[in-house]
Amino acid sequence: MKWFIRAVAAIVVIGILVAGGLFWLGSRDGVLVASTLTGGKASSEVVARGKYLTQIGNCVGCHTAVNTPEFSGGSGLKTQFGTFFAPNITPDPEKGIGRWSADDFWQVLHNGKAPDGSLLYPAFPYQSYSHLSRADSDAIFSYLKTLPASDRQAPAHDLRTPFNMRFLLAFWRALYFRPADAVAQTPASDDAPLRGRHLVDGIAHCAECHTPRNRLGGMDVSRSLQGGKMSDGIWYAPALTGDTDGGLGHWSEQDIADLLLTGLSAHGAVVGPMSEALRGVQYLNGQDVSDIAVYLKSLPAAGLKSGSTGEVNDTLYSMGKKIYGQYCAACHQADGTGLDNAWPSLDGNSLVRGQDVTGLLRVIMDGGFTPTTEKTPQPYGMPPFRHFLNDLEIAAAATYIRNTWSNQSGGVNQRSVNRVRNID
Template identity: 35%
Template sequence: MKRSLKLGLGAAVALPLLGLAAAAAVLALDAAPALPASPAPLALNDPALIERGRVLALAGNCAGCHSTPGGAPYAGGPALRTPFGAVYAGNLTPDARTGLGRWSVDDFWRALQHGRSADGRRLVPAFPYTETTLMPRADSDALYAWLRTLPAVQQPARPHELRWPYNTQLALAAWRVLFFRPGPWQDHPAQSAEWNRGAYLVNGPAHCVACHGGRNVLGATADAGFGGGLLPTRNWYAPALNRTSQASVADWPVEDIVALLRDGRAPRGQALGPMAEVVAQSTQHLPAADLRAMAVYLKTLTMVAEPAPRHVDPPALERLARGEKLYAEHCADCHGATGEGGVLPSGERVVPPLAGNRVVTMDPPANLVRAIALGGFGPATAAHPRPFGMPPFAHVLSDADIADLATWLRRRENPQATTLNAFDVARWRGGD
């Protein structure tokens, strides 16, 4: 009995000590880096430096998260809903009390390079420092200089609403040990300067992998090869950029890729949902040389093998007949009887075709469901200031109706396409 009691007391003391030791080891592995000596003093009012920073802010679509609709640009954003709770983007204006006014250029570099705040705290990785770490010091300084030109806005940042333990510095340290490796971009010597510029923009400031790479259960980018993923809480699917059945542009002319990024519309694709927001707020404003560099890089992404076709049970014939009838009643007037799309007398395609459209055929068909149920517009760009608008049909069609319509559309393109049901529609139509 005494021996058992001693063992029990020993375990009661040893286990917490082991836990503390493990926590200390994790924190030590993610210790704050020493700030390097500052480079030569910056001329923060240098027009060339400021313009460089402006372009980088556009490439990263910083305003998309750090601005509230109707509010002052860059003064702090609405809630970014994550599976772990809500995250609120901070105030990037040079206000001394609530913004970056008291941040030094070194503080700012440490945030982009190492994901730490001015006081050394670990930042939540909803801020994409896993990608901005690729930005060299010169680009960090340029972005800092441009942000200093913004009007100062006093607007305190809302505290994050993350659940325990995700709101602890220990959990962030463990996440960083597992998933974060800081370090600036290194050019590939075997590639051209244009390719390297595009690869840097796509993987660094533009952080395309944050959506198109997919995320694992802990919210880390699960596939640096752009394998696609469902956006958490938004239920839009960011298609794989390295699969021909989804969003690969490997066989597109460079000019068509540039058109999609600049105008939101190309002969074989149109920006939809969150990507339309990116085109409207970010890529359409980038210099032509940067858009071309991104296109050159995107064409060279290594393709991954398509999954083997799955055996699927065909839907009931009455469901297909019902889907075809719904298409004739609600869709054919705009998209055409065979899905050919709508064309103006000038030859300009106004309504996108559904025949051969990868939004229709890709798995999962979340974007097709959301487009039918919720509608939406392409991005307003200089080339297309009044883009095609898709009206919502959720108030007209039930979830079962949308499932039958989408199933018929997909089966028309691919007889082996998976069948949707009302539950699928209810699952994908929700979200932001």
């Protein structure tokens, strides 16, 4: 009996030590890099740099609710854990960041910790922002300090138990978060791929959507940028690797740049949550968008295969061919190549050939517009077919375009369409 008691006691002690170690690992302070601001003040060039970074990171998209002052708090990000609300980041001293120092802001971006030491939920993409240099952090902070202050109180997070227990974040962080190299600076001017990676990994935070996550919300870094299901359960962010099935294998550097600046390219169009991201990404300057395109085209194929939802049924395919000719060919053309910069090509389209058909079916059902940008102020739109076509007909149309021209991506069944139709 004594040996049993001793064994249990040993297990308990080991468990406490492991838990304590994980808690320390996930809550410890990161390295503080000295501010680049001379005398705590920023030049006009630094503020302009901060505005640019804030734009291309689309900070306003999360930190602004409809019909409220910009940056005064978000309208809510719905996830399987509950709804997260981005805080007020205007210079208001009570409701915003008016009392913060540049060191506080660096701690938030680089280490994911609030000025009072509390741990931040990774709905705020500090896993990506950790890659920013101290100079970039200081520039963003300097710009935010120039904004009009708002005393709006952003809503508190509305999370399910146990996810509302913030101390548990220490264990999550121990498993999934390591601050990036604290002394990282902007890459050398003669290294385009590295400069592009710096933007993709950092301010553009592409991995936050385009990398698979597990049930606890941890990114699978071993499959970085290989595509991932969005938190809303509706959209799938496609792979950015060199794969031809659902990736950028068929894309040129110019195709990538076109999509980021206009929302349209020869191989696809921006739809879903990426439309929100494009509000900021469209402002990338020529050098930065070129560097991103160079970096993404340097990524090798990961061996991804199209996510076939079933065998291609000949009867369904034939039905889809007729539906395509009746409803789709006028815009997307009989050969699937689209028309100029108005309607995207479906041949080789990443959304069409992707691993997940939810986004494709959603576009067929609900239509929509590509986002308005400075270079495409009046984008063309696609009408919704939810009320014109039944589930079988939509499955047929999707099956046809996924398996015609150069596309060989598997069939779509009626059950998949019905599931998407019933998503809120």
